Amino acid sequence: xxxxxxxxxxxxxxxxxxxxxxxxxxxxxxxxxxxxxxxxxxxxxxxxxxxxxxxxxxxxxxxxxxxxxxxxxx
Ligand SMILES: [Zn+2]
Numbered sequence: 001x002x003x004x005x006x007x008x009x010x011x012x013x014x015x016x017x018x019x020x021x022x023x024x025x026x027x028x029x030x031x032x033x034x035x036x037x038x039x040x041x042x043x044x045x046x047x048x049x050x051x052x053x054x055x056x057x058x059x060x061x062x063x064x065x066x067x068x069x070x071x072x073x074x
Pocket of ligand 1 (some may be wrong): 060065
């Protein structure tokens, strides 16, 4: 059996927990970044009034919230 005193065991445990938390934090951050790049897909540019807006519901044709005209995805 490996001989460890109490403070070394606590330090080792805390280090392991910190490493696990760091891994989860990095994974979460990476996921948020990928979600953000997915949001860029839903940015629409109105060809009539040149208004830029976000629409996550439609993928091919969406309605401009300012002038109400239909915009088609290029
Ligand atoms: Zn418009």
